[in-house]
Amino acid sequence: MIPFADQLSHLLGHAFSKLGLDPALGGVVRAQKAEFGHFQCNGAMAGAKQLGKNPRDLAQEIASQVSHDPLIGSCEAAGPGFLNIKVSDQSFCLQGQAIAADPRAGAQWVDVPRKVIVDYAGPNVAKSMHVGHLRATIIGDSIKRIYRFRGDQVWGDAHFGDWGFQMGLLITALAQEQPSLPYFDPDFSGPYPESSPVALDDLERLYPIAAALAKTDAHARDLARKATAELQAGRPGYRALWCHFVAVSREALVREFKALGVTFDLWLGESDADPLIEAMIKDLEAKGLLQDDQGARVVFVHDKMVPKKDGGEGPNVAPLLVVSSEGSAMYGTTDLATIVDRVARFGVDLIIYCVDQRQSDHFETVFRAADKAGYMPRSGLDHIGFGTMNGRDGKPFKTREGGVLKLHDLILMVQEKAQAKMDEAGIGLDWPNQERADIAHKVGIAALKFADLHNFRGTSYIFDLERFLSFEGKTGPYLLYAAVRMKSILRKAEEAGYQAGSVGLLESAERDLILVLDGFEYALRGAYEKRAPHHLADHAYQLAGAFSVFYAACPILGATEAGLRSSRLTLVRASLNQLLIALDLLGIEAPERM
Ligand code: ARG
Numbered sequence: 001m002i003p004f005a006d007q008l009s010h011l012l013g014h015a016f017s018k019l020g021l022d023p024a025l026g027g028v029v030r031a032q033k034a035e036f037g038h039f040q041c042n043g044a045m046a047g048a049k050q051l052g053k054n055p056r057d058l059a060q061e062i063a064s065q066v067s068h069d070p071l072i073g074s075c076e077a078a079g080p081g082f083l084n085i086k087v088s089d090q091s092f093c094l095q096g097q098a099i100a101a102d103p104r105a106g107a108q109w110v111d112v113p114r115k116v117i118v119d120y121a122g123p124n125v126a127k128s129m130h131v132g133h134l135r136a137t138i139i140g141d142s143i144k145r146i147y148r149f150r151g152d153q154v155w156g157d158a159h160f161g162d163w164g165f166q167m168g169l170l171i172t173a174l175a176q177e178q179p180s181l182p183y184f185d186p187d188f189s190g191p192y193p194e195s196s197p198v199a200l201d202d203l204e205r206l207y208p209i210a211a212a213l214a215k216t217d218a219h220a221r222d223l224a225r226k227a228t229a230e231l232q233a234g235r236p237g238y239r240a241l242w243c244h245f246v247a248v249s250r251e252a253l254v255r256e257f258k259a260l261g262v263t264f265d266l267w268l269g270e271s272d273a274d275p276l277i278e279a280m281i282k283d284l285e286a287k288g289l290l291q292d293d294q295g296a297r298v299v300f301v302h303d304k305m306v307p308k309k310d311g312g313e314g315p316n317v318a319p320l321l322v323v324s325s326e327g328s329a330m331y332g333t334t335d336l337a338t339i340v341d342r343v344a345r346f347g348v349d350l351i352i353y354c355v356d357q358r359q360s361d362h363f364e365t366v367f368r369a370a371d372k373a374g375y376m377p378r379s380g381l382d383h384i385g386f387g388t389m390n391g392r393d394g395k396p397f398k399t400r401e402g403g404v405l406k407l408h409d410l411i412l413m414v415q416e417k418a419q420a421k422m423d424e425a426g427i428g429l430d431w432p433n434q435e436r437a438d439i440a441h442k443v444g445i446a447a448l449k450f451a452d453l454h455n456f457r458g459t460s461y462i463f464d465l466e467r468f469l470s471f472e473g474k475t476g477p478y479l480l481y482a483a484v485r486m487k488s489i490l491r492k493a494e495e496a497g498y499q500a501g502s503v504g505l506l507e508s509a510e511r512d513l514i515l516v517l518d519g520f521e522y523a524l525r526g527a528y529e530k531r532a533p534h535h536l537a538d539h540a541y542q543l544a545g546a547f548s549v550f551y552a553a554c555p556i557l558g559a560t561e562a563g564l565r566s567s568r569l570t571l572v573r574a575s576l577n578q579l580l581i582a583l584d585l586l587g588i589e590a591p592e593r594m
Contacts, residue, residue, distance in 0.1 A: 001098040001106045003521045004087055005029070005039060007071055012041050012083070015065040019058075021047045026062075028085065030519070037074070038515060041083040048081060055081030087515075089505045096503040096514045100574035105581050106520045109151035110528075116154045117342055118144040120354035121262070124161030125249040126170055126203035129256050129407040131397050131463075132356075135386045138449050138587055139457050140354030141262045142533040143384070145585045147352075150528050155265040155346060160253075162246050163270035163334055166211075168228030170203060170245060171238055172220070173210035175227075183237035190236065196244035200252045203245060225326045232274065232328060246271075259411050261445060261587055273337035277329050280337050281322060289373060295325035301368035318361060320369040335366045339376050350380050352531060357385025357458065384531045387460030389452070397463045414444035414465065418477075421469055427594055439591045443469070446476030446588045453586050454537035474541050476588060482544035483583065483590040486576035489556055493569055496557065500573055501566030509546075509553040513571060516546040520578055524585075533586060540582040547575050 005028055012026030025043030032040070044062060048055035059077035067075050073086035099106040120140020123129055129137075144156040174197070175184045181197055182188040198206075214221040231238040246269070257263065281297075284290045289299045299322060302315030321330045329337075342348050353363055363383035371378040391397045399405045419440035422428060428436050451468040455461050471477045493500075505511060516539075523539035526532070556572060559565035583590055 001095070001102050001108075001521075003106070004071075004091070004095065004515075004518050005522060008039055008041075008085060008087075011066050011069055011071060012043070012062060015062045016043060016047060018065070019047070019051070019061070021050060031084065036078070036082075037076075037084040037086040039085040039087070041085065042081075044077070044081040044083060059083050089511075092511050092514050093503045093505050095518055096505070096510075096571055096574060099514075099517050099520075099578065100500070100503070100570045103577070105574065105578035106517060107149065107524055107581070108521055113151045113153060114349040115347055116147050116152045116350045116352065117266075117346065117348050118147065118154060118156050118352045118354060119159045120144070120156060121158050121257070121264075122161060122355055123158060123249075123253045125166065125245050126200070126207045127249075128200060128204060128252055130404040131389055131407065131410055132404065133407060134410070134448070135389060135452060135457075136354055136356065137257070137260060137262055138452055139384070139386055139533060140352075141260075141587050142449075142453055142536075142585060143352060143354060143531055145587065146524065146527050146533065146536065149581075149585055150524065156263070157266040157268055158253075158264045159338070160246075160250065160267060160269035160271075162242075162249075163232075163274060163329070164331055165224065165228050165328070166207065167231055167242055167245070168224040168226070169210040169214060170207060171227040171231065171241060172223045173206040174198065174202075174241070177206070181241075183241040185237065186235075188237060190240075192237070192240035196248050197241075198244065198248065200248050203249065225324070225328065229326050229328045256407050256411075259408070261589060268338075268341075270331075270334040270338070273334045273341055274329065276337040276340055277333060280333075280340055284322065284373060287373060289369075290322060291319075293319065296321055297323040299369045299372065301365055301372060317368060318365055320365045332362060332366050332369075335362075336369055336373075336375070339366070339370045339381070343376055348376075348380070350382070351376070353381075353383045355383060355385065357387065359383070360385050382531065384457065386457040389463050390460050391463060394462075410448075411444065414448055414469070415441050417465055418443040418447065418469055421471075421477075422594070425471070431593075439594050442589050442591050443477050443480060443594065446480050446583075446590075448476070449587050450474075450476030450479065450537060453533045454541065456534050457532055479540055479544050479579070479583060479588070480590050480594060482547055483576065483579050484592070484594050485551070486547065486572050486579065487590075487592060489572050490569070490576065492557055493572075498557070498569060499566055500569035501563065503570050504563060504567045506564070507550075507554050509550040510568075510571060513546045513550045513575065516542050517574055517578055520582070523582075527585075536582055536585055540579060540586065543575060543579055543582065547579075 008028045009026050013023030016025045017023040025047045026041060027043065028039040028041045030039055031037050044059035045055045048058040056077055059081040063075040063077050063083060066072055070088060071091050073088040075083060075085045078084050118140055121133060121137040123133060144154055148154040182192060214224050231242055284299060290297050291300060298319035300319045302317045304316050305313045306316045308314045320332045322333050324330055342351060360383055367378050367381040370376045370381060388396045422440060447468040454474055468475060469477055471481055520539060523535045526535035554568055556568045559568060580590060
């Protein structure tokens with residue numbers, strides 16, 4: 001299926017080229033206002049300038065060239081030289097039918113598939129996820145789905161934060177609390193206990209205390225740095241203990257991701273890059289890129305010097321810290337080695353990092369270093385940042401007590417509230433409890449994800465559960481409701497033995513619906529090219545809206561004539577299939593009924 005805009009651009013482009021002009025001038029866009037038609041083309045103005053002609057005359061000429069085409073209902077020159085285009089009814093019917101017959105609901109494939117890794121969520125050892133991880137998780141998951149759907153070969157990687165200074169902090173904090181554990185005895189010859197000496201709760205309790213202490217106490221900081229370096233150098237007790245940290249954290253995290261409906265194809269950690277670091281450092285050395293900087297070893301990646309706040313001059317991009325003065329690998333070191341690994345193991349063409357935009361400097365540094373060292377071109381690396389989910393005070397969302405809300409608690413809260421809303425609306429009061437709970441979960445997750453994804457990712461937004469969960473307006477539950485309504489129509493049609501059939505067009509609401517369905521491919525391209533799921537979220541919302549106008553204006557099961565009914569059933573099928581695909585690409589699942 002080829003979207004109208006592509007068909008029209010091709011047709012008009014041909015007309016322009018026949019006059020010796022660039023076919024790109026024939027590009028059309030959706031008309032701004034319904035009274036201008038369905039699409040418009042503005043190329044005659046630029047074309048006329050090149051030919052030294054009156055733009056309105058040129059527009060007229062193009063119009064008369066294309067008007068006979070079966071695609072065109074009407075094509076008129078307007079204003080200073082615009083072309084206002086209406087698609088023919090016959091084309092509307094064919095398009096509606098083609099979308100309904102297409103399992104991909106009108107979506108195309110990318111011309112040249114690439115190998116892509118989406119690095120998202122970035123959970124850490126010792127930290128159960130909180131609202132701050134929500135955006136990295138759901139935006140990244142959606143990007144992964146969109147890329148895969150368009151035909152790329154995609155791996156989602158959690159890039160588990162299981163290495164580096166935090167590990168040293170945890171080791172020293174536990175050594176303080178339980179010094180007699182065998183992990184700390186350098187003479188212990190094993191084997192180490194199989195069960196973990198700590199639960200996730202212990203890690204979560206120890207970590208913030210240790211982190212805070214290290215900020216103020218130089219001795220504590222030195223101990224943690226030393227422990228980090230020893231862990232990385234392979235000290236057996238520390239390695240054994242670290243394995244426990246990783247295992248207990250991971251188990252809890254996987255549970256939370258599952259509740260969000262998020263999975264990963266790879267669960268590699270920062271630690272997995274460690275075995276590559278030594279060779280990478282040698283390579284950087286050999287390429288003359290590694291330089292000493294106050295005891296540490298860095299790669300300079302700036303391209304100019306700029307004035308600094310304190311009056312001096314400094315590089316415009318911070319250097320990449322590869323080896324700290326204690327000899328440890330740093331966050332950026334593992335990121336660089338992970339690039340080397342991803343290229344070697346997966347042959348990736350593109351890595352998309354879905355990480356808080358406050359890390360943009362970090363990524364700029366890593367990407368430049370990767371480019372400079374010849375590991376991966378800068379153009380194959382993209383950090384897609386995002387804003388924060390804020391409380392009503394406009395600051396990153398906190399609980400009423402001022403703490404950070406854990407993701408697990410957030411999901412429970414949303415689900416409970418969704419259940420209460422459904423009860424209030426009298427939805428499914430006599431359905432089985434298990435089904436009710438499942439619907440509430442789906443509604444809750446749809447509310448959270450859609451509220452996030454319908455904003456451009458760069459903007460921050462305010463956490464307002466009441467609004468997210470509303471059944472009206474631009475919300476997840478509204479979209480689920482639309483999907484469920486479509487499903488119910490199709491169920492009833494089946495019960496009555498009604499068949500879907502060829503599309504014959506009558507009402508303007510039907511044209512409008514097909515016009516929206518036709519825009520799916522463009523929404524996908526936008527989401528894909530700009531790496532911004534909101535294009536797709538917008539589309540899903542428009543589709544639900546156009547469907548509800550159609551539903552109100554055009555009797556379906558109650559249509560007086562069988563041909564009309566079967567035509568409308570085809571449109572319902574096309575709408576449902578496309579809406580479910582769009583929702584799935586946003587990571588949202590619709591229940592059977594609600
Ligand atoms: N674990 C990191 C954090 O919590 C995020 C990891 C993002 N991905 C990466 N490749 N650096 O800040």
